[in-house]
Amino acid sequence: MAIEALIFDFDGLLMDTETTLLDSWRWEWRQHGLELDETGFFADHGGDVSEARYAALAAAVGASFDRAASHARRTAYRERVHAGLGLSPGIAAWLGEATRQGLRLAVASSSGSAWVRAHLARTGDLSRFEVVACGDEVAAHKPDPAVYRLALARLGLDASRAVAFEDSPHGVEAAQAAGLRCVAIPNAFTPEARYAHADVLLPSAATTILSEVLARATRSKSRSNS
Structure with missing residues (x-):
């Protein structure tokens, strides 16, 4: 799909x-x-x-x-x-590629809406995202899948039509519990071994173009369903 x-x-x-x-x-x-x-x-x-x-x-x-x-x-x-913090390495390129491909963009965060929106507005990136779903809008935080389910509901999409991107093991669990394929880019504070459940594991968004990442995520899901 x-x-x-x-x-x-x-x-x-x-x-x-x-x-x-x-x-x-x-x-x-x-x-x-x-x-x-x-x-x-x-x-x-x-x-x-x-x-x-x-x-x-x-x-x-x-x-x-x-x-x-x-x-x-x-x-x-x-x-x-x-004041000087921008998007993580490679993320801006991914967002640009996604826009050129006609993909819709959303955020699903356990943080509050004001926090997420203010940072994205400061860097001029808030308008890129059609949907922003946050922790102060749901009853439970990740690894509970509630915030991902909220994002999917606002997008009006089934989980099979979207891919999640996470930096933490509990975030990967939340995305997958919502039925999403999940690409993990481990943060610097968690051993990489804890991300074995991710569909795709990358060291950085700057190492691989988005189209290849999505192809890998799709192949991973296909293998898990076979």
Whole structure:
């Protein structure tokens, strides 16, 4: 069945906000003369876990910790970094190729709509996407497939007519649970071995043209159905 749409995760896939998130927390711990323990920093689910991270920092700092001041300082730092952040390598070329091929584009993210839309608007890419489905519009975050099902519903397409693109193992699980073929580009914080369930695994969007990626995804699905 012909592919009509591509559905992209946002954080870590379209834009590397995962690295800036980790960097902002490292930076904030260092403002207190401390070093962040990065073990398990990225949870195996989508959504915001900031409160747990602030609680850990508060426990390390002690009674002098000012949560409001810490949050304001950290987010201001991250916003300065984001001012120069663009699409991940190779993504712009993929989006251009998709447009030339007449493919429809969507986003399915566990992050909030305001966050996703603001970043894509800042880089001038929001108008490329016909559909934006986000975590604050569904009851559960990835690996639950709800946000992918929402994107498909808004596209008016069956899952067999779309391909998802993800950077995390739980994102791949969410896409496949929604019935989608999924191309994985592993983020820098997760071992590649955890992406064995992806239909296609790539080191970067810059290594392969989109038409070849989609051909590989289609062949992978055909083999799994045989």
